[in-house]
Amino acid sequence: MSYNPLSLELCGVSLKNPVIAASGTFGFGREYAERMEVSRLGGICGKGLTLRGSAGNAGERVYETRSSMLNSIGLENPGVKHFVEHEAAFMRSLGPAVIANLGGHSEADYLEGAELLNEADIDLLELNISCPNVKAGGMAFGILPETAADITRRVKAISRHPLMVKLSPNAPDLTAVARACEEAGADALSLVNTFLGMAIDVKRRRPVFDNVYAGLSGPAIFPLALRMVHQVCKSVSIPVVGMGGIASAEDAIRMILAGARAVQVGTMTFASPNTLLEIIDGLSAWCAKERISNLQEICGII
Amino acid sequence: MAVIRSNHRIAAGVYRMTVSGVPLGRAGQFFMLRVSGVLDPLLGRPISIFGADAGTGETTFVYQTPGRGTALFADLLPGQAIDAQGPYGNGFPLESGGAVILGGGIGVAPLHQLAKELRASDPKRRIDVFLGFREEAYCVADFEQLSDSVTVSVGGIVTNDVDFSENAVYYACGPAPMLHTAAEQARAANARFFVSLEKHMACGVGACLGCTCETTNGRKRVCKDGPVFEYSEVQHVL
Numbered sequence: 026m027s028y029n030p031l032s033l034e035l036c037g038v039s040l041k042n043p044v045i046a047a048s049g050t051f052g053f054g055r056e057y058a059e060r061m062e063v064s065r066l067g068g069i070c071g072k073g074l075t076l077r078g079s080a081g082n083a084g085e086r087v088y089e090t091r092s093s094m095l096n097s098i099g100l101e102n103p104g105v106k107h108f109v110e111h112e113a114a115f116m117r118s119l120g121p122a123v124i125a126n127l128g129g130h131s132e133a134d135y136l137e138g139a140e141l142l143n144e145a146d147i148d149l150l151e152l153n154i155s156c157p158n159v160k161a162g163g164m165a166f167g168i169l170p171e172t173a174a175d176i177t178r179r180v181k182a183i184s185r186h187p188l189m190v191k192l193s194p195n196a197p198d199l200t201a202v203a204r205a206c207e208e209a210g211a212d213a214l215s216l217v218n219t220f221l222g223m224a225i226d227v228k229r230r231r232p233v234f235d236n237v238y239a240g241l242s243g244p245a246i247f248p249l250a251l252r253m254v255h256q257v258c259k260s261v262s263i264p265v266v267g268m269g270g271i272a273s274a275e276d277a278i279r280m281i282l283a284g285a286r287a288v289q290v291g292t293m294t295f296a297s298p299n300t301l302l303e304i305i306d307g308l309s310a311w312c313a314k315e316r317i318s319n320l321q322e323i324c325g326i327i
Numbered sequence: 328m329a330v331i332r333s334n335h336r337i338a339a340g341v342y343r344m345t346v347s348g349v350p351l352g353r354a355g356q357f358f359m360l361r362v363s364g365v366l367d368p369l370l371g372r373p374i375s376i377f378g379a380d381a382g383t384g385e386t387t388f389v390y391q392t393p394g395r396g397t398a399l400f401a402d403l404l405p406g407q408a409i410d411a412q413g414p415y416g417n418g419f420p421l422e423s424g425g426a427v428i429l430g431g432g433i434g435v436a437p438l439h440q441l442a443k444e445l446r447a448s449d450p451k452r453r454i455d456v457f458l459g460f461r462e463e464a465y466c467v468a469d470f471e472q473l474s475d476s477v478t479v480s481v482g483g484i485v486t487n488d489v490d491f492s493e494n495a496v497y498y499a500c501g502p503a504p505m506l507h508t509a510a511e512q513a514r515a516a517n518a519r520f521f522v523s524l525e526k527h528m529a530c531g532v533g534a535c536l537g538c539t540c541e542t543t544n545g546r547k548r549v550c551k552d553g554p555v556f557e558y559s560e561v562q563h564v565l
Binding site for chain 1: 361366369370371410527529530532533534535537538539541546
């Protein structure tokens with residue numbers, strides 16, 4: 026078998042390429058498995074889980090903005106137990122690395138959720154301390170270095186899976202949060218989750234979303250996300266997975282040049298489901314053209 | 328990738344587009360249409376199937392241009408490509424017996440393919456069509472070819488024309504107030520009644536959970552579990 030220039034290792038897990046479907050944009054893989062070759066992906070990050078599941082938010086949930094979208098889904102999910110019993114094995118059968126994303130409303134929720142996930146055959150646990158759409162918890166844990174470090178330390182102590190902490194771009198001092206998570210034992214970091222944004226319906230003179238604020242994602246945020254990934258990569262020595270508005274193989278290369286080991290792609294999958302596969306093909310073609318034997322050679326050279 | 332065969336205006340702000348190169352869908356299903364490579368507007372627009380022609384392999388859409396996304400579709404010319412993902416969604420069930428079809432505004436689009444399938448599945452069945460428009464009627468002749476009667480109301484309340492106590496199955500697509508009134512009449516008459524819902528969605532395949540609605544059978548995704556529901560299942564969201 027010929028050498029794969031896209032292969033990498035992330036927290037002891039072998040990925041065939043650095044392209045991962047981002048949490049909240051790919052369900053648990055079922056919907057897209059019907060329509061594309063999901064086996065070609067490097068990894069799939071499942072929909073954000075909470076201990077007991079959630080019906081999500083009422084009112085409008087998605088709203089398109091310029092080259093971007095706002096969402097206020099509110100972590101609608103079937104709960105950790107359902108995931109362990111009904112989704113994890115299916116995700117494993119698809120082929121790509123399996124990442125479970127865990128959110129929480131309280132520290133106890135995170136810990137009980139992480140404990141239950143010890144029963145699941147997953148490769149990585151992505152700790153979501155950055156969802157802007159749930160009132161109690163979520164992003165509240167990821168804004169300050171102290172709370173982020175505390176929840177990271179406690180989950181790390183009980184989880185048997187490598188722990189990747191997903192950071193919020195809404196933190197006042199993102200690199201401080203990143204360093205705190207590294208010191209608390211995180212095996213990797215992923216960033217950025219969505220930016221807190223807002224939409225107003227002029228006709229009704231009201232906010233579009235019941236929660237008033239919502240999470241902004243999509244190509245419009247890419248330069249902001251790239252800058253933040255670069256800053257965090259300069260601040261920590263654990264692997265970083267970059268995301269935020271990636272729309273092409275070139276964007277993925279930019280993230281990797283900035284220091285990301287791997288990338289997650291989310292909103293563009295909604296717009297054009299083949300984007301993930303086009304990025305993988307584009308990375309392969311670029312490595313061949315640039316005579317790069319492994320893409321990781323360029324990781325963080327900027 | 329679909330190729331546009333024709334694309335022209337049929338009423339104020341309403342267009343009819345025929346494409347080739349996509350799998351044929353069923354009545355009530357939809358495609359996510361998007362101008363290829365454009366990032367603003369970013370997301371596809373869910374556009375239902377007006378006609379799926381097994382003979383030519385072509386699919387026809389009738390769409391409105393309320394915003395920038397759909398306005399870009401109107402500028403596309405025959406021969407140009409359009410990104411068409413689908414067909415998505417469950418589609419209308421073809422129940423036996425007579426059918427009453429109730430459409431409001433651009434909601435008439437999926438009902439045309441429905442009338443076609445109902446006629447093809449049972450050429451003898453009776454099909455009565457009621458179409459309501461705010462200012463200008465369109466597609467009326469298309470329905471006349473497929474049904475026993477077409478009643479058109481412009482600027483009125485189309486549900487006033489419909490008797491829900493006939494021995495028939497009722498189907499509707501249109502603005503929320505119309506569906507709400509129709510559902511109340513259907514409940515009073517204990518009619519079998521299917522509605523096609525519309526909600527903002529990002530992906531169209533059931534992944535984003537942007538179009539979730541509470542039903543009597545739990546949470547359902549309008550794009551994947553719908554858009555067609557039995558009215559009683561979704562009555563409180565109508």
